[in-house]
Amino acid sequence: MRLTTKGRYAVTAMLDLALHIDQGPVSLADISERQGISLSYLEQLFAKLRRADLVCSVRGPGGGYRLSREGQDIYVAQVIDAVNESVDATKCKGAGGCQQGVTCLTHHLWQDLSEQIHTFLDGISLADLVARREVQNVADRQDGQQDNKIAVDTIL
Amino acid sequence: MRLTTKGRYAVTAMLDLALHIDQGPVSLADISERQGISLSYLEQLFAKLRRADLVCSVRGPGGGYRLSREGQDIYVAQVIDAVNESVDATKCKGAGGCQQGVTCLTHHLWQDLSEQIHTFLDGISLADLVARREVQNVADRQDGQQDNKIAVDTIL
DNA sequence: GCAATACCCGAGTATTTTAGTCAACTATTA
DNA sequence: TAATAGTTGACTAAAATACTCGGGTATTGC
Numbered sequence: 025m026r027l028t029t030k031g032r033y034a035v036t037a038m039l040d041l042a043l044h045i046d047q048g049p050v051s052l053a054d055i056s057e058r059q060g061i062s063l064s065y066l067e068q069l070f071a072k073l074r075r076a077d078l079v080c081s082v083r084g085p086g087g088g089y090r091l092s093r094e095g096q097d098i099y100v101a102q103v104i105d106a107v108n109e110s111v112d113a114t115k116c117k118g119a120g121g122c123q124q125g126v127t128c129l130t131h132h133l134w135q136d137l138s139e140q141i142h143t144f145l146d147g148i149s150l151a152d153l154v155a156r157r158e159v160q161n162v163a164d165r166q167d168g169q170q171d172n173k174i175a176v177d178t179i180l
Numbered sequence: 181m182r183l184t185t186k187g188r189y190a191v192t193a194m195l196d197l198a199l200h201i202d203q204g205p206v207s208l209a210d211i212s213e214r215q216g217i218s219l220s221y222l223e224q225l226f227a228k229l230r231r232a233d234l235v236c237s238v239r240g241p242g243g244g245y246r247l248s249r250e251g252q253d254i255y256v257a258q259v260i261d262a263v264n265e266s267v268d269a270t271k272c273k274g275a276g277g278c279q280q281g282v283t284c285l286t287h288h289l290w291q292d293l294s295e296q297i298h299t300f301l302d303g304i305s306l307a308d309l310v311a312r313r314e315v316q317n318v319a320d321r322q323d324g325q326q327d328n329k330i331a332v333d334t335i336l
Numbered sequence: 337g338c339a340a341t342a343c344c345c346g347a348g349t350a351t352t353t354t355a356g357t358c359a360a361c362t363a364t365t366a
Numbered sequence: 367t368a369a370t371a372g373t374t375g376a377c378t379a380a381a382a383t384a385c386t387c388g389g390g391t392a393t394t395g396c
Contacts, residue, residue: 027183027297030383032290039286051342059286062385067344074344084393085341100293130195130215133309134188137256141183144300153289186354207371218356227373240364241370 025142031104049088076106095151187260205244232262251307
């Protein structure tokens with residue numbers, strides 16, 4: 025699991041899509057203008073998102089992209105995985121100078137952590153994020169934050 | 181919040197430190213050998229970890245690094261932040277072509293998410309990770325995974 | 337049918353980050 | 367005082383990121 029600006033671009037673009045889905049297909053040019061991401065870069069990202077079956081395209085005038093399914097069925101982890109590919113795990117892929125010793129121990133620890141982050145993001149859908157923002161004006165995040173300990177304990 | 185191999189190196193090294201803390205100061209040469217990270221690269225990482233007050237150093241023969249406080253008081257998020265610096269937020273830092281419109285909306289959504297990941301990692305200490313691994317032999321992760329939904333709901 | 341729209345695709349490139357090297361230096365201990 | 371080990375800074379190779387360019391192809395509306 026990696027979290028880079030590339031993944032952020034992808035999630036941002038997907039959120040833009042989710043927010044404008046009622047207006048029919050959304051063109052990359054629109055997303056580019058709204059989100060300040062270069063058109064050609066978006067094309068590259070959406071090629072990957074399409075291969076991952078997260079979006080589908082409509083060609084021709086008035087065309088654009090559309091979520092391939094409902095926002096509540098698309099998870100943040102899927103979006104990030106789609107553009108990041110090759111998660112290359114732990115450098116020592118079973119083989120290598122990584123025996124039974126401490127090396128494998130800490131490597132596994134990191135892998136566990138990485139898995140937990142992935143699982144965490146796999147539980148957040150685009151719809152969750154959109155809903156959260158829409159609701160936010162009402163309950164302006166007086167909550168959250170301190171519930172964290174409980175959540176971590178539950179996952180851990 | 182960014183999650184790169186750099187952060188993984190830092191967390192791995194800190195875990196190595198946490199695991200060998202009973203043996204007095206741990207030299208970077210030891211960590212380098214055990215974890216397969218180049219010595220000079222470790223030096224750069226530990227310079228940052230030291231500046232962030234996560235480790236303290238002991239010079240001279242038999243010297244090395246030591247956690248600056250107990251493992252349960254050092255959180256994964258702190259380690260990653262220390263080596264990653266400049267989280268550069270959302271490109272539009274208040275100013276720029278980011279008005280009241282949709283741009284700010286989705287940017288904020290991403291920022292919220294980023295904050296949540298940060299909060300999540302801020303609840304996991306080095307001691308948690310070490311303990312988890314030690315317990316793992318007993319309850320070999322038949323659990324986990326499906327508890328995720330609950331956890332996310334709690335945070336969200 | 338034809339022009340405009342907008343996706344599709346591959347090659348190329350500038351910038352940044354990552355990962356690592358090298359060399360000189362300082363503090364500490366045996 | 368020699369060996370150890372942290373401290374610092376400059377420098378570099380390789381990879382990832384972010385972006386450009388130039389051509390495609392499918393679709394629609396006039």
